[in-house]
Amino acid sequence: MGNYLITNSKIMTMNEAGDVLENGYIAIKDSRIQAIGPMDTLERQMYPGYKEFTAPPYAKPYVVLPGFIQTHIHTTQALGRGLADDVDLIVWTRKRIWPYEAALTPDDAYISAMLGIAEMIKSGTTMFCEASGEHPDSIAQAVLDSGISGTVCLSTMDLPGEIPEALRMTTHEAIERNLALIERWHGTEERVDGCLNILNLFLSSETLWKEFTKLSKERNLLLQSHVAESKSEVEFVKEKTGLTPVRYLDSIGALTPNLLAAHLVFIDDKEIDLLHRNGVNVMHLPAAELRIAGFAPIAKELEKGIPVSLGTNSPPCNNRMSIMDDMWLAGLMHKAVNDDPAAVPAKAVLRMATINGAKALKREHQTGTLEVGKLADITIMDMNKVCATPTHDLESTIVYQATSEVVDTVFARGELLMEHGRLTTIDEGWIIREAERRAHSIVKRAGIKL
Ligand SMILES: [Zn+2]
Incomplete structure (x- = not known):
């Protein structure tokens, strides 16, 4: 499991107060959220070797949410x-x-x-x-x-x-x-x-x-x-x-x-x-x-x-x-x-x-919000997509406008499960082939007529 740093992002903590950091960072160490804060408080020397996730400077910033x-x-x-x-x-x-x-x-x-x-x-x-x-x-x-x-x-x-x-x-x-x-x-x-x-x-x-x-x-x-x-x-x-x-x-x-x-x-x-x-x-x-x-x-x-x-x-x-x-x-x-x-x-x-x-699920002490010490269950959205443009109100854009096309990178318990749209733990081609093959075999075995 690696350590990660998400920077220059809009961070929707979903905490009780509904705090949103307009330009913030999150550090992930092992399975947990190590730090969250505004970019101007980030001390990079604290995070040596952390792999960084950030949107290109010419693009809209990433939006970060709890998984x-x-x-x-x-x-x-x-x-x-x-x-x-x-x-x-x-x-x-x-x-x-x-x-x-x-x-x-x-x-x-x-x-x-x-x-x-x-x-x-x-x-x-x-x-x-x-x-x-x-x-x-x-x-x-x-x-x-x-x-x-x-x-x-x-x-x-x-x-x-x-x-x-x-x-x-x-x-x-x-x-x-x-x-x-x-x-x-x-x-x-x-x-x-x-x-x-x-x-x-x-x-x-x-x-x-x-x-x-x-x-x-x-x-x-x-x-x-x-x-x-x-x-x-x-x-x-x-x-x-x-x-x-x-x-x-x-x-x-x-x-x-x-x-x-x-x-x-x-x-x-x-x-x-x-x-x-x-x-x-x-x-x-x-x-x-x-x-x-x-x-x-x-x-x-x-x-x-x-x-x-x-x-x-x-x-x-x-x-x-x-x-x-x-x-x-x-x-x-x-x-x-x-x-x-x-x-x-x-x-x-x-x-x-x-x-x-x-x-x-009785897991609010572990997940559901972005807070230091909680599990690093994190979704990064890339809003540089047609469906997410323009964004006037972030919450509205995510719920009414965006499709899952905006989901770019996903961590669960600090493990990287999807990186820039590519699944890292599941071979997508394999699961598509196996699922298609088995689905037809089940229908045949069960004698289901459509
Ligand atoms: Zn059901």
């Missing part, structure tokens, strides 16, 4: 993107994605995760949380090999429903397999972490929810799930329990600060209060929600002070794994729904993609 954090993404579905477009949810699930997941080998899952991670790095993401993976050890290996930080989990369903045999497990097996994953991957706050998973309320028992909630409290584990994602889920839970999903989870004590709840689209004001009061982590997945669900009440949640975070969710229902695309959508879609062009401003979206993600 983005995706709190909900299904990397093992990356080889299935494009497999289920323009079909209804029944076909999406039963005819396309479940057969795809059931046919996935551990090596397929590794390549799928690598493809997802490559796209994440190329769009400035340095940390993610898997939403419900198959073969979590393969995902963990991809995290280790690529240098990104990732929390892995096992897609867990303990009720049979209509899921393929290969994806079924009993409540006992669900607990055992999740505990084994936690033993292997949780606890050190290193590159790989592990969390508990319950896929959704359709396919899980109350026993499992109670057991995992207890475990998550006792051992301070995150529990990842999808909640109030569709109208049919709300109807199903109401019929089964007499309550809406959020009220039901409240009634069994499952709303906790360790719950990572994705979507929460079909909820009312009382349920927003319940989420807020119990410190539940709300994850917003704009593209996927536009595709299959609707409009989560994000503006209201932000107004209440809920630190909503962002994810790109499932590649077969979003198709893009660049968080910058979802930042763009998050900034736009709530303006329409709330009939308010000032709703969910760029500033809020940037916080969702950085510090709020760190808070959701």
Whole structure:
């Protein structure tokens, strides 16, 4: 691992005060941020042998941000993107994605995760949380090999429903397999972490929810799930329990600060209060929600002070794994729904993609802002691109205007993962060839007809 010096740059710290250094530097030593300051205080002799990153003097300066954090993404579905477009949810699930997941080998899952991670790095993401993976050890290996930080989990369903045999497990097996994953991957706050998973309320028992909630409290584990994602889920839970999903989870004590709840689209004001009061982590997945669900009440949640975070969710229902695309959508879609062009401003979206993600994953002491002593999780943007020109307001340019084309250089834990647009830990040509080959082989094996 080298040491690095980023100079003559605009530094958006994303700290509590929202400090921006107009012309600043950052020194990276090993895995951490060693120093940050204005250029006129830089003492170069303090940093001998540090490799320097700076924009040419005739160009606009680099913009430096904390690496983005995706709190909900299904990397093992990356080889299935494009497999289920323009079909209804029944076909999406039963005819396309479940057969795809059931046919996935551990090596397929590794390549799928690598493809997802490559796209994440190329769009400035340095940390993610898997939403419900198959073969979590393969995902963990991809995290280790690529240098990104990732929390892995096992897609867990303990009720049979209509899921393929290969994806079924009993409540006992669900607990055992999740505990084994936690033993292997949780606890050190290193590159790989592990969390508990319950896929959704359709396919899980109350026993499992109670057991995992207890475990998550006792051992301070995150529990990842999808909640109030569709109208049919709300109807199903109401019929089964007499309550809406959020009220039901409240009634069994499952709303906790360790719950990572994705979507929460079909909820009312009382349920927003319940989420807020119990410190539940709300994850917003704009593209996927536009595709299959609707409009989560994000503006209201932000107004209440809920630190909503962002994810790109499932590649077969979003198709893009660049968080910058979802930042763009998050900034736009709530303006329409709330009939308010000032709703969910760029500033809020940037916080969702950085510090709020760190808070959701309980890593705000490590990442999410640029501060001395924190992990060097850093994205450098080169604004000398057509899409970023002109720049009147930096936050607006990043959220509404720029695409991931501006992401130039990325560090995670001080390791250089992309240098001037070139991935340094993943062979891009190889991953494209392998991903294309394996994706077609899975479709053939699973007998999926488009
Ligand atoms: Zn999801």
